[in-house]
Amino acid sequence: MTGPEMTEERPHVVRHARGKRPDFYETPGLDHVMSMIMVLASEVATMRDRLDSAERVAKASGLDLAAGIEALELDQAALEEREERRQDLLRRLYYLQLKDADEAAKAHTSEGFNATIAEIALQD
Template sequence: MSGIDMTEAERPHVIRHARGKRPQFYDTPGMDQAMSMIMVLANEMAVLRDRLDSAERVAKASGLDLAAGIEALELDQAALEEREERRQDFMRRLSTCN
């Protein structure tokens, strides 16, 4: 059966959690979970920022179908560099602990 013939319920799913005990890094209870949550948020924030960046680029270039445009968008060298610079700067501001 190929994917097209499957209902949502029939589609297989990947394993999302790794087997093995997770180490604890912090002394404060809950801190490890909080750090994980913060980084998931940070990740998603970066995704949003990337998406907005894409939207602006697509709009500027064509003013046409934004969603389709975003999916098809190819980042050029300059765009890749801009994005990487922004991410590194974001993490510099985030990592204030020492």
């Protein structure tokens, strides 16, 4: 799995690799964009393989898969399952941005905030 790794025992725990990630491109943010593209490419390739498998199984069974998909009405459980998959994709897609935001939030302490407020107050 790319990005955050969650354990079965503790699915809410997200582990991050420690240390600074290497930058391959000089343009700020380009490494993050490339990572996002690779996550999407992997996801698309996997979906295409699964769809191809489903189409082949259906054809071998004499089923009109396209018509069945068009007529399909999902129940609440299926909708929630799809939403969970979407959220997982978004977590993997925005992994680096979320990691950077988490690191930035941890770097901001209440002492630093108070020092900034005091510095601003002295400027008046």
